[in-house]
Amino acid sequence: MRPHLALIEDDTDFALMCSSYLERAGFTVRWAADARAGKSAMHDGGIDLVVLDLGLPDGSGLELLRALRSTSRLPVIVVSGRGEETDRVAGLEIGADDYLVKPFSQRELVARIRAVLRRSEPPDVPVVLEAGALRVDTAAHRATVAGVPLALRPKEYALLELLARSPGRVFSAEQLLEQVWGASWQPSATVVEHVYRLRGKLAAVPTPAPRITTVRGFGYRLDP
Template structure:
């Protein structure tokens, strides 16, 4: 997917040049001309990184960065004028991930953005979860036990993967609904039905396999 950038910059010619180059390099760019519009973009859009000019017409970019850092770890690259060393230092102290001094080349901007995005990615986890004889391939979204495949519906697989990520940990019905259905207001019977079907498929395997245990009053766990 194309990374989504917020470009918060008040110089139209410079902003349009940046946006055109960044889009050509494979990014989606939303441009905001001032702090108010920038705040709206940062809070209402799914943004992967912000390029923030500290000199905005309706307020300090530093204040916008400080407000953002109170609620978010969104990667931010601050942009300053050549002589604004104090602003650069303040931006880094508040929590900017990098900075650029105008004028700068578009190639350098792209390189800085890609470097910050790489650093901000969570560490890679194994694509395979192994719980006893059970092997869950999260990339292929398939599960098997000693070579015997399980035929699972999408929600059954998601439930098995969730439990398999932390064997022995008890997950509540509300946690399962929020993670798999995206809404804790769904009926608990939905989880009970899927646990029942998944438990039956694990039990039907011709080899020993982990089992789903009901912890009365708490939820469910996967036992090797």
């Protein structure tokens, strides 16, 4: 799956350059141009890491970081033109995972992001997801409904696991293509076909099973 980044940066040209490079490097980027939009982006449950500029037009990046650290350990890399030792120390002491002084190369930014993401990964503990009668064993890559195994192809399993991680959440076809197939440019018919097959296999189980609901105009969700 492509890591999702929040880029909080008020310099439009710099933000567009970073976003373009990061997208090509395999990330999905959500750009916020001020502190207000940045706060919303940081609290989006789908964000894996924040790249945060300190000089924002409507507030301090450090205050934004301080507020985030009161409730979350979401990884944050500060990027700033403030290169003095006191600024770097302040950012790190408040809770930044790394501090990068402008100007810097985009390759270095990508390397720093990947390093922080590696450090923040939780231990590889097997997880069993449950949604109603559905159980998905992520270690065994096996799904059952009321104990009845589902015979799933690899992409069918990956699609079901993603939906089961967030029951009730609506995923667009583009999000599913991006997170399951790693390529949002594929035709949406790919998702339609796999959802159709998954529905058939869930319906074939001789016991009430969760269903995949189409939310017209938005996407799909798993209803336990």
